[in-house]
Amino acid sequence: MKKSNRMIVVTIVSGLVLLLVSLFFSLSIGIYTVPLSEILAGVTGTSSTEASEVIRTLRLPRALVAVLIGAGLAVAGAIMQAMTNNPLASPQIFGVNAGGSLLVVVAVVLFPDFSPGTIVYFAFLGAALGGGLVFFAASSGGGMTPVKLALAGITIHMFLTSLIQSVVIFNETSTEDVLFWLAGGVDGTNWGDVQLLLLWIGTGLVVAFLFSPSFTIMSLGEEVARGLGERVALMRIVASIIVVLLAGAAVAIAGPIGFVGLIIPHIVRKLVGTDYKLVLPVCALFGAVLLSVADVLSRFIAFPAESPVGIVTALIGAPFFLYLAQKGGRAL
Structure with missing residues (x-):
């Protein structure tokens, strides 16, 4: 489905404007509001006031983490939907988030001194195992269908989540800080997390963009792809490696944030068409917007206390998922 150049340009420009606005509010809103002049001073490093230090050391890395994770999860979801030709596919539904979370929690318990740079490898392994389990369960007994994928994904997700809860219950002392992370949150992230995400999510995005023409062909179906x-x-x-990099890195830093990879690809394909040379970068843009906005909204749930951003994405994404399921998994 080809869209007009005007529609594509309007979509991209609108996304960029929304991203800038969401970043402004992300930097401005908190326990106290920071004016634009202090935001600019904090970003450029031209001031050493308390407000500018808060921007530079706390709010700016948090905003960038939200942007990178939102972009990564949205692109991962788009790739999964293309490869499976299934509009219900996403890192959460496919068990990738839950698998990554399980091994991260296990790593925190067994190796409490490990740095995030090391723990991310556990997230990669868990993401691969979780996705593999769901794919195997959904593919057996007559082949994969959208509803069967959803049921298999939810079943594996709940199973892995129960294992996570068991680990947490039996290791309460060493997992006190994990509970907030398990709900999906970007609070408390720092420049080290930004660097880690730039490495892994940046690599995943670059590789995804390079292979975007092939993803367009794969989205037409396996038989058509072979014929071409x-x-x-x-x-x-290649797709599995990209998804593991994008979703695994996101889980390692911010926990299992759901529904971004389900919602954004549908909206983007509706706006710019099905050419993945456009779909993937625009998904990255709007995924960053969604998670940035969700992070801002999460600050008002229990203000002045922080709430996990995963709560907001769940509130937005759950009705969307139910709508798709009601349609039998048909795309928008």
Whole structure:
């Protein structure tokens, strides 16, 4: 489905404007409001006032973490939907988030001295295992369907979540700080987290953009892709690696934030069409917008206390998921 150039330009410009506005509010709103002059001073490093230090050391890295994770999760969801030709596919539904979370919690219990840079490898492994379990369960007994994928994903997700809760219950002392993380939150992130995400999510995004023409072909279906000469097996491996990098890094830093990878690809394809050379970068843009806005909204749930951003994405995403399920998994 091809969209007009005017629609595409309006969509991209609107996304950029929304991103700038959401970043402004993310930097401005907190326990106390910071004016624009102090925000600019904090970002540029031209002032050493308390407000500018708060911007530079706390709010700016938090805003950038939200942008990177939102972009990564949205692109991961778009790739999963293309590869499975299934509009219900996403890191959460496919068990990627839950698998990554389980091994991160296990790593925190067994190796409490490990740095985030090391723990991220546990998240990668868990993400791969979780996704593999759901794919195996949904593919058996007659092939994969949208509803079957959703049921398998929810079942594996609940199973892995119960294992996480068991680990937390039996290791309360060493997992006190994990509970907020398990709800999906970007509060307390720092410049080290930004660097980690730039490495892994940045790598995943670059590789995803390079392979975007192949994802367009894969979205037409496996038989069509083979007929057009696409190497389906190789693309499955490439897509799996990209999804693990994007979702695994996001889980390692901010926990299992759900529904971003489900919502954004549907909206973007409706706006710019099905060419993944456009879909993926625009998904990254609007994924960043969604999580930035959700992070701002999360600050008002129990103000002045912080609330996990995953609460907001769940409030937005759950009705969307139910709507898709009611349609039998058909795309928008």
